[in-house]
Amino acid sequence: MSLSISQTYLPVFEIGLNALSGVLDKASAFAASKKVDESVLVGWRLAPDMLALARQVQIASDMAKNGAARLAGVEPRRFEDTETTIQQLKERIEKTLAFVKTVDTTAIDASADREITFPLGPTNKGQMRGVDYLNHFVLPNFYFHLTASYAILRHCGVELGKRDFLGAIPMKMT
Amino acid sequence: MSLSISQTYLPVFEIGLNALSGVLDKASAFAASKKVDESVLVGWRLAPDMLALARQVQIASDMAKNGAARLAGVEPRRFEDTETTIQQLKERIEKTLAFVKTVDTTAIDASADREITFPLGPTNKGQMRGVDYLNHFVLPNFYFHLTASYAILRHCGVELGKRDFLGAIPMKMT
Numbered sequence: 001m002s003l004s005i006s007q008t009y010l011p012v013f014e015i016g017l018n019a020l021s022g023v024l025d026k027a028s029a030f031a032a033s034k035k036v037d038e039s040v041l042v043g044w045r046l047a048p049d050m051l052a053l054a055r056q057v058q059i060a061s062d063m064a065k066n067g068a069a070r071l072a073g074v075e076p077r078r079f080e081d082t083e084t085t086i087q088q089l090k091e092r093i094e095k096t097l098a099f100v101k102t103v104d105t106t107a108i109d110a111s112a113d114r115e116i117t118f119p120l121g122p123t124n125k126g127q128m129r130g131v132d133y134l135n136h137f138v139l140p141n142f143y144f145h146l147t148a149s150y151a152i153l154r155h156c157g158v159e160l161g162k163r164d165f166l167g168a169i170p171m172k173m174t
Numbered sequence: 175m176s177l178s179i180s181q182t183y184l185p186v187f188e189i190g191l192n193a194l195s196g197v198l199d200k201a202s203a204f205a206a207s208k209k210v211d212e213s214v215l216v217g218w219r220l221a222p223d224m225l226a227l228a229r230q231v232q233i234a235s236d237m238a239k240n241g242a243a244r245l246a247g248v249e250p251r252r253f254e255d256t257e258t259t260i261q262q263l264k265e266r267i268e269k270t271l272a273f274v275k276t277v278d279t280t281a282i283d284a285s286a287d288r289e290i291t292f293p294l295g296p297t298n299k300g301q302m303r304g305v306d307y308l309n310h311f312v313l314p315n316f317y318f319h320l321t322a323s324y325a326i327l328r329h330c331g332v333e334l335g336k337r338d339f340l341g342a343i344p345m346k347m348t
Contacts (some may be wrong), residue, residue: 008309173299
């Protein structure tokens with residue numbers, strides 16, 4: 001059996017982003033129970049020169065929406081990166097998932113050998129074969145920012161486990 | 175074009191683990207320059223109830239070797255999890271990459287629809303279709319522990335950037 005790109009990866013984005021939304025719910029409940037302003041969590045960093053939680057969530061969102069769009073050969077929808085609350089970050093995730101669902105899966109599935117050009121920072125551009133762009137750029141970055149979000153919140157004391165990170169994966173347990 | 179599982183994922187493990195080995199080199203150089211005992215870094219955690227660096231590296235290794243072996247239907251090689259130094263963790267990565275290269279790629283490629291059963295903690299077992307096991311269990315966990323290793327070291331002050339995390343990906347930059 002061979003794998004279609006869209007059937008394989010669109011569920012990865014959906015499960016991962018929904019899991020992140022659930023992680024943010026637990027962060028919100030933690031803030032309420034500790035009487036901590038949510039903005040403290042939204043602005044938390046693991047090091048002074050690492051990105052804060054809000055930016056980690058925004059980039060995880062960007063990886064899903066930009067990855068799907070560039071594979072399909074369409075311009076990704078732009079979001080303004082203005083989220084400052086947990087609720088707004090959860091809405092960003094919803095908008096991302098809604099956008100990903102609009103991307104043409106036939107175009108995505110035809111992208112494996114196509115050369116993809118994408119911005120790398122403000123001035124550079126990266127170029128990769130579609131399947132390499134997905135497996136060696138989009139997915140590692142997507143999981144990096146999901147994990148960084150999780151790790152920031154664990155570091156702050158939010159009670160999260162690996163199941164919160166993995167989300168609703170299609171697994172039977174015995 | 176369709177994707178073969180082995181051609182797609184074995185390079186993901188190889189690039190990711192080699193990148194982790196490079197990250198550990200930078201950790202070692204940081205410890206030397208700061209006159210910090212390397213065991214401080216090897217035992218560092220982002221939270222008291224999170225795993226220390228050594229265990230994060232061991233589990234990243236396990237995800238690659240166990241994932242490849244279980245997809246191929248063979249028993250994974252067992253490692254003893256006794257590493258206490260950065261050099262030993264780098265050797266663990268080398269042994270992992272050597273083992274992954276011995277796994278039969280034809281058997282991996284035939285695993286997409288096969289039911290995979292794998293241990294989940296000391297008593298439970300998980301069951302997933304091969305392609306789901308790879309995309310929704312092995313890869314998220316693999317990247318989780320790579321990112322956690324990176325985040326622990328960033329938190330300790332080691333100078334690392336995203337390029338260190340991504341490793342030698344097949345990308346042209348202009």
